[in-house]
Amino acid sequence: MSFGHKHILGIEHLSREDIFQILDTAAGFKEINTRAIKKVPTLRGRTIINLFFEASTRTRTSFEIAGKRLSADTVNISASSSSVVKGETLEDTARNIEAMHPDIIVMRHGASGAPHYLAERLNCAIVNAGDGAHEHPSQALLDLFTIREKKGSLEGLKVAIVGDIAHSRVARSNLYALTRVGAEVRLAGPGTMVPPGIEKLGAEVHHDINDAIRDADVVMMLRIQLERQGKTLLPSLREFSRFYGLNQDNLKLARPDALVMHPGPMNRGVEIASSVADGPQNVILDQVENGVAVRMALLYLVAGGEAAEES
Amino acid sequence: MSILIKNGRLIDPANNIDDHLDLLLKDGLVAAVGKNLSVDADETIDADGKLVTPGLIDLHVHLRDPGQEYKEDIASGTAAAVAGGFTSVACMPNTQPVNDNLAVTKYILSRSEEVGRCRVFPVASITRGLKGENLTEMGELKQGGAVAFSDDGRPVENGEVMRRALEYARPFGAPIISHAEDLSLVGKGVMNDGFVATELGLKGIPWVAEDAMVARDVMLAEYTGGHMHIAHISTRGAVEIVRRAKERGVRVTCEATPHHFTLTEEAVRGYDTNAKMNPPLRTEADLEAVRRGLADGTIDAIATDHAPHHRDEKNVEFNIAMNGIVGLETALPLALALVRDGLVELNRMVALLTSGPAAVLGLEVGSLAAGRPADVTLIDPDCEWTLAADQLVSKSKNTPFGGWTLQGAAITTVVGGKIAWQRAGQQ
Ligand SMILES: [Zn+2]
Ligand SMILES: [Zn+2]
Numbered sequence: 034m035s036f037g038h039k040h041i042l043g044i045e046h047l048s049r050e051d052i053f054q055i056l057d058t059a060a061g062f063k064e065i066n067t068r069a070i071k072k073v074p075t076l077r078g079r080t081i082i083n084l085f086f087e088a089s090t091r092t093r094t095s096f097e098i099a100g101k102r103l104s105a106d107t108v109n110i111s112a113s114s115s116s117v118v119k120g121e122t123l124e125d126t127a128r129n130i131e132a133m134h135p136d137i138i139v140m141r142h143g144a145s146g147a148p149h150y151l152a153e154r155l156n157c158a159i160v161n162a163g164d165g166a167h168e169h170p171s172q173a174l175l176d177l178f179t180i181r182e183k184k185g186s187l188e189g190l191k192v193a194i195v196g197d198i199a200h201s202r203v204a205r206s207n208l209y210a211l212t213r214v215g216a217e218v219r220l221a222g223p224g225t226m227v228p229p230g231i232e233k234l235g236a237e238v239h240h241d242i243n244d245a246i247r248d249a250d251v252v253m254m255l256r257i258q259l260e261r262q263g264k265t266l267l268p269s270l271r272e273f274s275r276f277y278g279l280n281q282d283n284l285k286l287a288r289p290d291a292l293v294m295h296p297g298p299m300n301r302g303v304e305i306a307s308s309v310a311d312g313p314q315n316v317i318l319d320q321v322e323n324g325v326a327v328r329m330a331l332l333y334l335v336a337g338g339e340a341a342e343e344s
Numbered sequence: 345m346s347i348l349i350k351n352g353r354l355i356d357p358a359n360n361i362d363d364h365l366d367l368l369l370k371d372g373l374v375a376a377v378g379k380n381l382s383v384d385a386d387e388t389i390d391a392d393g394k395l396v397t398p399g400l401i402d403l404h405v406h407l408r409d410p411g412q413e414y415k416e417d418i419a420s421g422t423a424a425a426v427a428g429g430f431t432s433v434a435c436m437p438n439t440q441p442v443n444d445n446l447a448v449t450k451y452i453l454s455r456s457e458e459v460g461r462c463r464v465f466p467v468a469s470i471t472r473g474l475k476g477e478n479l480t481e482m483g484e485l486k487q488g489g490a491v492a493f494s495d496d497g498r499p500v501e502n503g504e505v506m507r508r509a510l511e512y513a514r515p516f517g518a519p520i521i522s523h524a525e526d527l528s529l530v531g532k533g534v535m536n537d538g539f540v541a542t543e544l545g546l547k548g549i550p551w552v553a554e555d556a557m558v559a560r561d562v563m564l565a566e567y568t569g570g571h572m573h574i575a576h577i578s579t580r581g582a583v584e585i586v587r588r589a590k591e592r593g594v595r596v597t598c599e600a601t602p603h604h605f606t607l608t609e610e611a612v613r614g615y616d617t618n619a620k621m622n623p624p625l626r627t628e629a630d631l632e633a634v635r636r637g638l639a640d641g642t643i644d645a646i647a648t649d650h651a652p653h654h655r656d657e658k659n660v661e662f663n664i665a666m667n668g669i670v671g672l673e674t675a676l677p678l679a680l681a682l683v684r685d686g687l688v689e690l691n692r693m694v695a696l697l698t699s700g701p702a703a704v705l706g707l708e709v710g711s712l713a714a715g716r717p718a719d720v721t722l723i724d725p726d727c728e729w730t731l732a733a734d735q736l737v738s739k740s741k742n743t744p745f746g747g748w749t750l751q752g753a754a755i756t757t758v759v760g761g762k763i764a765w766q767r768a769g770q771q
Contacts, residue, residue, distance in 0.1 A: 045543075122656065122659070122660055123660060123661055124659055124660070142661070144661035144662065144663045144664070145544055145545035145546050145615070145662065145663065146544065146545075146546075146615030146661065146662045147661050149614070149615055150615065150661060164545070165545050165546070165663070166545035166546075166547075167544060167545025167546075168545065199542075202545060205543075205545060228541070228542040228548075229537060229538050229539060229541070229542055229548070230538060230539025230542050230543075231539075231542050233539055234542075234543070
């Protein structure tokens with residue numbers, strides 16, 4: 034079965050079938066990562082450019098390893114997110130990169146919609162590695178992969194997503210992904226961090242973390258952007274951690290076998306207590322591990338998904 | 345030089361006329377209006393099946409001249425105006441340099457005269473350099489040809505400054521035009537705050553940023569007795585604030601743009617930078633409120649807020665794209681669509697584009713009474729055409745209506761008794 038999308042711009046455009054196709058493909062790739070020789074020739078001769086306008090060691094490294102394990106040539110380009118500062122427009126950057134004939138561009142940008150802009154103008158496949166406060170599809174897919182791996186299925190699970198929903202691309206992508214595969218999503222955050230109308234995307238909205246995590250199968254904590262602090266969204270981090278932080282006490286409200294997730298990097302003691310971050314329920318490192326397999330699947334599928342059979 | 349326009353449906357809201365009448369223009373003025381005028385004119389135009397209205401007036405455009413002629417200049421902007429049926433435009437002062445002194449006002453007037461396409465009425469700034477601090481020399485500017493004062497593009501944040509502007513401008517008979525937004529509430533917003541912004545992950549501008557400032561400005565008008573004109577009203581709350589203020593006799597007027605009565609925030613989907621404007625495109629409920637305001641007289645004028653930008657200023661990430669769209673060549677068909685959809689009466693629509701804006705600015709144009717300037721627009725209300733953005737007369741092509749099939753157009757635009765523009769295929 035070939036994949037029906039040229040680009041991965043967001044979960045918004047993926048169907049339930051697309052999502053399962055990606056997860057199943059990733060399951061096949063995961064095993065490669067545990068071999069002594071962690072490399073298959075699947076994307077040999079293909080060029081992947083990691084075009085990162087925002088620093089993100091974690092996501093960029095994960096995509097880079099994913100590309101390398103599939104034998105693609107991967108190149109990292111870091112650019113300033115502000116094209117105005119850099120003096121080159123996104124269009125110029127795009128044209129220059131296209132002249133190098135990449136097959137796939139993995140793109141991280143601080144502006145929502147920037148990968149969509151590129152996708153309209155370039156011929157290669159675009160994989161969104163995070164755009165502004167819009168989407169972060171590979172993160173949501175690796176989260177789904179991890180949940181499915183631990184829980185066996187996704188249907189009917191209760192998932193709480195807690196923190197700065199308004200500014201989180203992880204929250205949006207996960208909300209689309211989880212509701213599409215039949216999970217129940219509860220969001221919780223301070224009034225300043227829950228954006229208008231988000232419930233229309235199929236989530237229950239709470240302002241009390243306890244209501245969100247009660248009986249939850251999964252508790253997904255979001256990163257609080259420390260630099261936003263003091264800009265009227267929060268009185269203090271202390272206050273945030275008191276009302277919206279995950280700790281040993283409120284975690285007891287969730288199901289005893291609930292998974293604790295975090296997209297990283299964590300602010301220990303702010304959104305998550307260290308004892309919970311290091312506790313038995315956390316699957317945070319599994320998320321990182323699975324990230325490589327899921328990204329291999331994405332690169333493989335947008336590259337046409339046929340090379341595997343040839344090799 | 346005389347022109348006789350025969351057999352048209354003549355609509356002149358300033359004089360309560362809607363009838364099949366002939367119109368005689370002579371030596372730059374309206375000479376006569378009547379049934380079956382039989383005079384020898386230098387030129388006779390058969391307007392059978394057409395509307396004959398006072399020349400359209402746009403009280404809010406940006407001609408970008410002086411200083412940003414790469415976007416538009418007085419020649420190209422007034423060419424776009426007459427192509428859209430406009431015979432008069434009032435141009436905002438956020439040029440470079442700012443129109444905060446007589447030299448710039450005089451330059452705009454003399455350059456428009458030189459170009460000679462349509463009338464241009466300069467709006468001077470309220471404060472020097474648009475800084476919101478010191479008032480401009482409003483008396484001298486008014487005498488020199490400025491018709492109103494505005495810091496358009498930015499609000500006058502300081503309430504005291506706005507109060508004094510209203511008090512000072514009042515004896516000179518010039519309105520203060522408010523670009524109303526509370527910048528502390530706008531923040532870094534780039535589109536209307538709401539569900540679409542949530543979905544797109546774009547920062548929102550809440551409606552209350554406009555409502556709160558409109559409320560302040562209306563109350564300052566009430567307090568000072570000055571004339572406050574609210575530019576590009578876009579929220580249901582602001583329309584309601586103006587409606588109530590008018591009921592209690594406050595000297596407040598307002599305008600709405602074709603894009604705010606035609607498009608909603610949904611147009612932003614796909615991160616289309618041609619849907620990025622200030623104020624932002626709002627919701628269906630706001631659009632309905634604006635349409636009701638146009639129909640019931642709360643809103644005094646349709647204004648385009650014609651805002652030309654170079655391709656490079658729009659062909660960027662959404663959050664750094666410039667605000668605004670060109671509007672002179674699409675306003676008339678979009679206004680006619682309101683009539684076809686039964687939302688606004690034809691006479692009322694013509695008033696919104698003629699006598700309404702003339703009254704706001706105190707202009708002698710916008711009427712077809714004998715002795716008035718011979719500015720006339722002939723309109724074919726039915727012709728269908730498809731808008732090709734690259735065919736726009738304006739130097740800039742930033743329109744969200746490219747590819748739209750529009751109905752109705754100005755076919756002949758007469759300024760001061762001379763034909764300033766004719767649509768291709770007409771004569
Ligand atoms: Zn404005
Ligand atoms: Zn304007």
